[in-house]
Amino acid sequence: MSLISKAPPxxxxxxxxxxxxxxxxxxxxQSACICELTPELDTEASFWLLMHHNEQYKPTNTxxxxxxxxxxxxxxxxxxxxxxxxxxxLLARKDRYPILVFPEPLAVNNSVASPAETAAQSRHGRxxxxxxxxxxxxxxxxxxxxxxxxxxxxxxGINPERPSRYQLRRSQKESHLxxxxxGAECLAWLGENSAANVMxxxxxxFNERYQAARNNQIITESDAMVRLRQYRAECGQF
Numbered sequence: 001m002s003l004i005s006k007a008p009p010x011x012x013x014x015x016x017x018x019x020x021x022x023x024x025x026x027x028x029x030q031s032a033c034i035c036e037l038t039p040e041l042d043t044e045a046s047f048w049l050l051m052h053h054n055e056q057y058k059p060t061n062t063x064x065x066x067x068x069x070x071x072x073x074x075x076x077x078x079x080x081x082x083x084x085x086x087x088x089x090l091l092a093r094k095d096r097y098p099i100l101v102f103p104e105p106l107a108v109n110n111s112v113a114s115p116a117e118t119a120a121q122s123r124h125g126r127x128x129x130x131x132x133x134x135x136x137x138x139x140x141x142x143x144x145x146x147x148x149x150x151x152x153x154x155x156x157g158i159n160p161e162r163p164s165r166y167q168l169r170r171s172q173k174e175s176h177l178x179x180x181x182x183g184a185e186c187l188a189w190l191g192e193n194s195a196a197n198v199m200x201x202x203x204x205x206f207n208e209r210y211q212a213a214r215n216n217q218i219i220t221e222s223d224a225m226v227r228l229r230q231y232r233a234e235c236g237q238f
Contacts, residue, residue, distance in 0.1 A: 020213075026068070027059045032209035032219060037228045038068050039202055040237050041195045045128045046072035047183055048090065048098070052135035052143065053077050060210065062166070062180035062203060063134040069202055070183075075134070080146050088149060090129075097126040100150055101182060102133065104157035106141065113154035115189065130156070130186045134179050158185045165207060180206070201227050 023033040047070060049063045056077060067073050076084040091098050099113045118128050131153065133140040144150060158177065166178040177185065184199035204224040212219045232238070 022059060027064065028206070028210060029213040032213035034202075034205055034209055037202070037205055037225060037232070039198050039228060039231055040071070040235070041069050041198060043070055043187060043190075043192055043195045044122060045130060045187065045190055045192070046070060047186075048073050048087070048129055048131050049075040049134040049179070050078050050087065050131060050143065050147075051075050052133075052139045054139070055134050061134070062178045062206065063132070065180040065202055065206055066132075066183040066199075069199060073129070078133075078135075078143050078147070083147065083149055091131075091149065091153070095125055095127065096129045097121040098129050098131050098153050099186075100131050100153040100155045101158060101186060102140070102144055102150075102155050104155055107144065107151075107155040107157075109151035110153060110155035113156040115191070117154070118190070128190065130183070132179055132182060137176055156186065156189065158182055158189075160185060165204065178203075198228070198231055200224075201231075 020029050022028060023030055023035060026034050026038070028034055047066045049067070051063065055061050055063070063075065067075065076087050090096065097118060099118065100107065100110065102110075104110075104112055122128060131150075133143050135143060160177055160181070164177045164181060166181065180199065180203040184196045184203065187193075187196035187199060201224040205222065205228060208222055208224070209219055211217075
């Protein structure tokens, strides 16, 4: 049993950009589609997204980048009163080692994840899976506080060395990374630096192309795009 990784159907809305024709797969404006650049990363880990309901209809959501590039994961919508039984089932699986990605000082109920313990669990057949709260920081804090089933998970706090490069939404602090950036940092924490770098490039391409389409600019071939094409060619991903 796995979470549904396909993006939920979009509901009608009258916000800015609602009349844009989008790619059904990547949800980007068709002129900025990134499907041909989507990498297929072979990683030890997978990702599960516990998504705030406000996020599921936002085309600027970056969680879908993780699920597109790294297989074996999925998403579910957070429910305050009754958690999705599929998520509880996955958290209890004997072949997975779930790690909650959340600021350690705020996760007072959780133990702290370590690379050594994660590697030991992997040697015993429990593959690491990162559980990300796909929401704003304020929403994520509320989701954690009202989800006692998360308290038994080891927690990983991300402390980035550089500010977020996300240009499509405002954040209260430069250190607040978007979901795709957090995913790349998780891969680096595992020591999968090559996959982390590819994930960063994939996010940069998403960021660049979406911003160009939003501002009616010509999309140019950036260094990140060149590296993604090279990666896909070297891996036989055409």
